Each structure stands twice: as C-alpha cells, then as structure tokens.
Amino acid sequence: MFKLLRILISNKNFLFFIFLEIVSFVLIIKSHDYAQTKTHDWQTAVAGFFDRQIYAINSHFYLKKYNDSLLKQNAQLIQALLQKKYNDKTPVLPGQFKVKPAYVLTNQYTFDHNTLIINKGRKDSIIPEMGVVTNNGVIGVIQKTSGHFSRVISVLNKSSKINVALKNTNYSGFLAWTGEDPNYFEVIDMPVNANLKRGDTLVTGGMSNYFPRGLLVGKIIDFKTVPGRKSYVIQMKTFADMTNLGPVYVLKNNYKAELDSLKLKQ
Amino acid sequence: MRLNLKDIFLLFIFFLLQVIWFNHVQILHVFTPIVFIYPLLRLPLQKNEIFNLMWAFVYGVTLDIVNNTGGVFAATAVMVTYLRKMYFLFLKNRSFDLENFKIERFTGLQRYVYYFSFIFFSQILIYLLDSWHFSLLWHKIGLILVNTILSLVFFILFDIIFYRTSKA
DSSP: HHHHHHHHHHHHHHHHHHHHHHHHHHHHHHHHHGGGGGHHHHHHHHHHHHHHHOOOOHHHHHHHHHHHHHHHHHHHHHHHHHHHHHHHHHHHOOOOOOEEEEEEEEESSSSSSSEESSSGGGGGGGOOEEEEEEEEEEEEEEEOOOSEEEEEEEEEEEOOEEEEEEESOOOEEEEEEESSSTEEEEEEEETOOOOOTTTOOEEEEEEEESSOOOOOOEOOOEEEETTTSSSSEEEEEESSOSOOOEEEEEEEETTHHHHHHHHOOO | OOOOOHHHHHHHHHHHHHIIIIGGOOOOTTBBOOTTTTTTSSSOOSSHHHHHHHHHHHOOOHHHHTOOTTHHHHHHHHHHHHHHHHHHHHHOOOOSSSSSSSGGGGGGGHHHHHHHHHHHHHHHHHHOOOOOHHHHHHHHHHHHHHHHHHHHHHHHHHHHHHTTTTOO
C-alpha cells in the first residue's frame, strides 16, 4: 500500500498531466456531442460576451477596411441605380456610367472659386471632366489629375455652371453659386413655362455629359422671374452639405468622348 | 519556484493577442499564426510541474471558452507544457538542473528548433483534436509547415520584444 502511495507521489506530475488531459478530452467530446450543446448555455453566454468585446475592439482596427468596402458597395449600388434610371426614363445605354469611390482630402468653401482634392488620380483611371457626386447630390467636376490625387472644381465655384432640371420634367437651367452661403445656390435660365412650387426638387439635367440625368441636387426655396427675360431665377438649397464632405463617387461617362465629338462637329 | 508576475502578464497578453488579433489574421487568406503557446514555452522549468500544468490548463480552457472549442486548447496547452520538460530531459542528461535552466542559455538555433518543434506539434494536435480524423492530415502538412514557419517569425519577434534585456 505504502509502495503504491510512494509510486503515486513520485509520479504526481505525470498523473496530474493525465488527469488534466482527461478533463480536456471530456470537454472536447462534450463539445462535439450535439445532445450536450444545450447544457452549454453558460459557455455560449461567456463566448458571446467575449465575442462582443472582441468585435468592438476589432471594429476599430478594421474601421477603414469596412469603410472602404462599404464605399465600394455604395459605388456599385449607385451604378446599378443609374442604369435603372436610364432603363426607366431614357433610351438604354448599357454601362454608360462607371462609379469609383473616393475620399475628399481637402474641401474649400470660403472662396469665390473653390476646389476640392480627392484621393484618387490617374492610377485609378480618373481623368479630367469626370463628375463627382455624394449620396446626397452633385459636388463638382474633375479639373486636373496627378498619379494619386485629383483636383475637383467644386459647385461652390463662380465659374462652375452645371445643368439642372426640375424633377420629372424637361425644364432645365444652370446651377450657379452666388459666393455667399455654401449650401444655397441660384438656378438661372429656367423657362417661365415651368410650373414651379417652393419645395420642388431639382435634379441633374444630364445635358453636360458629366452627370447622368436625375441625380439629386437640391430643393427650391424661392423663385422670381427676370424682368425682360422669359426665365426664372431660383433660390435653391442643396441636399448635400457642402461644408462636410467625406466619401464621394467619381462618375466616368464611357460615351463622353463620342458625345463631345458630335458637339464639336456642330 | 512559482510563476512570477511577468509570466502571468505574458499569459494574459498572449491570450488577448491570440483571441483579438491572431485568430482573425489570415496571411495570404490561409495562414493563421499560432502564438498562444509562446508564454507556455517560456515558463520557468520546475521540478514540480503541477503549477505549470495548472496554469496551462486554465489558460487553455479560457481560450476554449472564448473560441468555443471544447477542450482543444486546454489539451494542447497541457500537452505542450508537459512534453516541454521531456524535451529538455531528452536534450540533456538526467543530472540536468532543470530549476536553474533558462531558455536564454540555448543558442539561437537550439531555441528556434525548440520553438519550431512545439509550434508544429501543437498545430497537428489542434487539427486532430478539432477534426477527429487523420485522413486529411497529410494534405494539411504543407500548410501546417508554412504556418509553423510564420509563427516562428513571430516568436523571434516576441523574444526580441519581451526578453531582449534578459541574461542567461
């Protein structure tokens, strides 16, 4: 008996090791047994708690990755939406606009001729005269590109004139910034035949080849006729907050060169 | 000899590292470095291994709870901790003074072989305990080998970070 005890004591490390391995194997077998899974509620609760914390920490590390992925998804959705608009309202032009996501790096809005810098350039197939939009409206047109960046002429630029139309009609005019409030614009040359109401929505007119027809621009705050001319001057508030820009989308019109060549021939 | 604060701190840090980061890292979409055994391989050697085994078990079970893996990590952690002593006894003779031995006394190559053996062994063990069949093991050996080398690179980095100033 003493001899047995002595053997046990002298091998206590090994026996303890075997004991712990047996416990571990029991845990493994239990976890593989479907019938036992219901008894593991507490384990699931603990694992769930840790998973939540880990997710919270990880989501910070991977925020940029998730953001980029969401931007790409959004770009694909915008592209699909544009295609649908074309199918619904105008002759179908399959794949006319390609959408590329980008971020605004610097955004001017305090000068008369404001520009933006975005983080995509020639290496991302961005070229001058591509339209730039956000989810909420038009931002501007690419002016110049370098390898990795592009300069955008903002709609907050007195020399910028973007074609806009009254939603669901063919009456159109030009968006012009007055140089005062960055979220308020004038729309000029809107024909007086247009039946305007305050609160009506203005969308892109689609005649400039930079933007497809039907992208949101803003809503009418007020309007008046111009003496001596058969047109309205409209006070408009943009849907996009021009002072708070982050992710944007660059629109590439695949038929622009073809359309421009026809205009030149005129 | 009991565990000192640094050993406990390392166990805690590597638990977090494995759970928060390495479990979600997929190098080339395939490889997930196994770093949780690093603090176990650096535990001080003791004549009475019961404390080390107990710590290894608690450490492994905690990883199992978080990963919902039953007892796979616990079994692996305990096995590594026990076999580690055998490894030293195999390398040295029986008169080898385990209590006063420090891993810093190993030459660089000896240490890397030591790490490599246990990373490789623990990955095979985890795979077998998790999948419960041997048939696909040979197909996995290549992946396990590359993953072992990747993990070893991290172990070398950890040595530099945590034990650079230590002297044998």
